[in-house]
Amino acid sequence: LSQGLHLHLLFFTTYLASPVLMRMPSQSLILSAEAGKVGLAVVFPDTSPRNVGIPTEDDDWQFGSSAGWYLDATVEPWSKHYKMYTYITKELPSVIAGLFPVDPIRRSITGHSMGGHGALICHLKNPGMYTSVSAIRPRLQPNCCS
Numbered sequence: 224l225s226q227g228l229h230l231h232l233l234f235f236t237t238y239l240a241s242p243v244l245m246r247m248p249s250q251s252l253i254l255s256a257e258a259g260k261v262g263l264a265v266v267f268p269d270t271s272p273r274n275v276g277i278p279t280e281d282d283d284w285q286f287g288s289s290a291g292w293y294l295d296a297t298v299e300p301w302s303k304h305y306k307m308y309t310y311i312t313k314e315l316p317s318v319i320a321g322l323f324p325v326d327p328i329r330r331s332i333t334g335h336s337m338g339g340h341g342a343l344i345c346h347l348k349n350p351g352m353y354t355s356v357s358a359i360r361p362r363l364q365p366n367c368c369s
Contacts, residue, residue: 273288275303291307291337295307295309312349330353340361342357
């Protein structure tokens with residue numbers, strides 16, 4: 224796994240017929256329980272490392288431990304831990320496929336706000352990886368957020 228992600232790998236929630244590794248609010252539990260009834264797996268990844276020791280990681284909601292842009296950082300000290308694009312597109316699907324009986328072909332991705340941006344980027348950069356993409360009020364210009 225990418226450096227820094229091995230400690231954060233269990234911060235996702237997957238639902239099949241019953242909840243596993245619960246970590247979501249009640250609305251997500253209801254959605255996921257219903258999805259499990261029809262054979263869908265719903266995964267809610269935590270898309271930022273936590274407590275990696277970067278002094279300013281919690282200072283800004285759109286950067287650091289609160290951000291969910293699904294991007295790989297390119298400068299130090301961030302690039303050591305913040306490899307979220309790689310986590311979402313490579314590591315997490317592999318882990319899910321290894322732990323649960325999921326169909327690796329019928330996969331979709333969705334996100335809200337920063338996650339909507341991330342979902343679109345992951346879908347567009349990986350033709351054929353996802354059968355559908357949904358972006359709910361996506362932030363489409365990350366450099367203009369304030």
